[in-house]
Structures are given as C-alpha cells and as structure tokens.
Amino acid sequence: MPDVLLSIADIPWGVMTIVLPLAGAMSSFLWPRRALPLGLATALAIVICVAGLGWQLVQQGAQRYAVGGWGAPLGIDLYADGLSLLMLMMTAVVGLGISIYSCGYFNLERARYFWPLWMFLWAALNALFLSADIFNLYVTLELLGLAAVALVALAGGADALTGAMRYLLVSLLGSLCYLLGVTLLYHSFGSVDIAILAERVESSPTVWAAMGLMITGLLLKTALFPLHFWLPSAHASAPAPVSALLSALVVKASFYILLRLWLELFPFASAALAQLLGLLGAAAVLWGGLQALRQTQLKMLIAYSTVAQLGYLFLAFPLASITGWTGALYVLLSHAAAKTAMFMAAGNILYFGGHDRIVDLDRVVQHLPLTITAFALAGISIMGLPPSGGFIAKWLLLEAAILSGQWWWGIVLILGGLLSAAWVFKVVGYAFTRSEVPHEARAVPAAMEWTALLMAMVAILLGLFVPWLLALMEIGLPFGGVGSAG
C-alpha cells in the first residue's frame, strides 16, 4: 500500500468524529454571528471523518482506540465495529441533511442557539456509538438528553416548554435507572468495560437486578409502548429540524445501547423476557398506528408513527437470529431517513401555510409539489413497499419470523404496514383536496424542499444497496456467529 494511504489509515478517524463537533459547538457558541458557516463546515468535516472511519474498518476490521494512551481498565476505550459504523453513517447522512435544512428554517436569532446545541448533540451521538464502556455510555446518554431537551425548548411557547420539561424528567429518570444498574454491575465484576464484563458476567440476583434497571431505563428513553407517553408531545412541539433529529437519531441511541448490552452482557436473559419485549413491540406497532390515524395535526401524526416504528425494532428480540437483528437494524436505518424526510415535509407545510391541520391542507400539492413527493416517497418506505429500505427491513424480519417458526409476528408486520398505508393516503389525499380555509402562503426556501426530497430518496435507495450495507454490518461480527446474514 502506498505511504499516503497508510498514513490515512493511521489517523484516528473515530476520535475525530467526537472532537470535531465538540470544537464546532464551542466555536459557534463563541462566534454566534458565524454560527452558520462554522456549523456547516463542521458538518461536512464530520461526514468526511465518518467516511475515513468506514474505509479504515473495511481495510483493517474492527478498531479499538485507547484515548490518551490509557488502556481499558483505567482509561476510556473507544470501539468501532460494523454496528457502530452503520449508526455513525446514519447520523452523518441525516445530520448533513438537517444541517442544510436548518439554514433555511431558522432565522439568525434562533440559529445562534440552534447550532451549538445541535453540534453538542452530534458529538454526544458519535461518542455514544463509539463508547466501549457502560459508564461512558451513561455520560454520553446524559449529554445527549440535555442537548435534546434544550433543542425542544428552542421552539418557545407553552406546548414546547412543557413537552421539553416532561422529556427532561423522563430522560433523567431513565438515565438514573441505567446508572444504578451500572453501579451494580461494577460492584459485581470490578469493571465497566463491555468486553471485560462480557467475559466475567454470570447469572446472579444482582446481575438480574442490574439488567432489569438498565433495560427499564433504556426502554423509557426509547419510548417503547407503554412508556411512550412523553414522546408525541416532545417530538411534535419541537421545531421541524429538531423533531426530525429526535425521531431519526436520538431515540435510536438508547436502542443501540440496549442492543449492545443484550447481545454482549445478557446472553443468559430468558426467552420469556425476549417474548415480553416482542409483545410490547407488537403493541407499539398497533397502538402507534391507530393513534396516528386519529390525529388531526400532521406533526402529531408523524410523532405517533415514530412510536409504531420503534415497535418494529423490538420484534427482533424474540426472533434472536442474525437475520432478525439485521432486519431490526434495517428498520432503524430506513426509518431514520424516511422520518427525517417526513418531519422536513411537515416543517415545509407549516412554514408555508402557518398551520399543520390535516383537513385544511387545501391542495398544498400545487404549491409544494416537491414536499408532497418527499412525503409520499418517505411514506412508501414507512409502509414497507418495494423497492424501499422499509420493504427490505420487513422482508428480513418476516423471513426471521418464519425461519424461527414464530409466524404470528408476521401478522403484526402486515397489520402495521396497513395502518401506515392508511394514514399516508389520508394525508396525501387531503393534500390534493380543496378546503374552506386558505393558506397564509409564505414562500418556502428551495433548500428546505430539496433536502426533504433527498432524504426521502435515501430511504428508497436503502432498498437498492442491501448487499453492500449487509457486508458493512458484519465487520467485527456484532451479532455473533459466522457467515452471511440470511
């Protein structure tokens, strides 16, 4: 290999993906007038670093960094494998889209608060996906929660503020449960490093208590039914780019921790617990879908659909096969792209007409054709129609359900798809019909319309690059086992 390539391979790309957004947050806070160019430059630089990390992983396999040269028992280790890489890539793509979108969405006064908080949030996400120890995960989880709450409150107004307050209390409660679990695990095995714990961990009452606390805390933060009560108000009342990143990225972060712990630390967890998680997931799919249909406000509808889509992630637990986990991960990726596009589209409609009442959409398609196209394309992925990413995700889950002889989960998949189809058609239908109340009609910046469309295209394209993504997923074998998934 030439020298240049070798030196590129030596750069600690993973560490850069954390340091850069932190630096971006600080600088955009210190120079609020330049917040926008500073933020955009940082966003681009992060995307390049994630690409560098991806190249490094493909060349050299899973990576472990000892930050500051201190090894695992004493210092903080970062670890990157296929699972972390995909999460980082998802964050980078969605993050870049949201960064571009927010240029048009926020005025100067709001932008000076948005950029530092959003960069802190991005740093927390990247650090979370790279953390190799459960205490560091706690710290990143808290940083993520605080930044997310502040971003929700950015919208101002009574709804957003109470939504943010409820979100903050729930988020702190979830983290404290998780931290108590960390304490118990540390006491039992004398380490917080996931790899070391995985070797030492064994079933005991203390470990079961720790597992219960950690899983409860994380479920609360992931908003799995019936712990979803805080999500719709927080996600719907936030500014549109913030709703997009909360639904697409923030709730996925706690699911990622749950998945890691489940796979590495709790292999002895009983089948009954996995079935319970699957049942709650199924209930979330149906309940979220029904509630979405009943909503009268577009953003509230999309927020309830997030509750439903999060349910699909938990269907993989009772299936417990590599295909099942891959399917859940695919739901996660395609939902991130599709839901970003949907919230952006809703943001455009709100920006254009000044309201998001579904019955009063009043032929909005004539004024915002790109936005409605984006919404419909994202809807295709959410419903799970081919050739979208959502279709591949449901196909993998269905295959895993049939292979494991638990066909009844397939019924949940189909019903969930039908419910999503119903609300997507309802919204698109009203976008074509005339209503009594005309719009205020304010021009929407082209960048906002195009980013929504591009994010929807990503959700569709995810269905076409399946083998490539599945190969990336297997770096470092995060789901155990050998050979290809499927």
Add this chain to the structure above:
Amino acid sequence: MSPALLYALVGVGLFTLGLYALIVHAHLLRKILAINVMASGVFLVLVALAARTQGTPDPVAHAMVITGIVVAVSATALALALMLRVRAATGRAELAEEPLE
C-alpha cells in the same frame, strides 16, 4: 451486616423514596428535588460499594461519582431554568394533565 452494605441499602432507599416523590408530586420544583434525591441515592450506593477492596477504597468508583455529580448539577441547572420558563409561559410550575389517549 457490614457498614458498606448498610450505606448501600440506604442509597437504594433514597432512590426509591425519590422515585415515589417524582411520581406523586405535581409541582415541578418537587419533581426536580426528587430527581436529585434519586441521584444522591445512586452516588451513595456507588461510594459505599467502593469499600469492597481491603485497605484503601476503590478510587474508580469515586471518580465516577464526581462525574455523576457534574452531570447532576448541569441537569438540575437546565431543569430549573426550564421550570422558570414553563411558569412564565403557563402561569404555574406544573405539567399540564396528559390529553386522554
């Protein structure tokens, strides 16, 4: 029962007490205080269980508590600021009743 275990149990007790207060009290200041009591409970467990080694206690657990306190202080500051804004916007420092689902 060793003193360390006693302290740890007191910590778990504080955690439970805080959880109870968080659920039953409507006023936001009480909820924020409840969260703080819960956090102190966790820290007490962590410090108490650091005495598991003979001689000097485990310093890693103490480092974790210090990190935890920093996190708790920032979270409390954000919560208090938000509470004032909620009060200014709605006229009372309570969360509105959930709309029926």
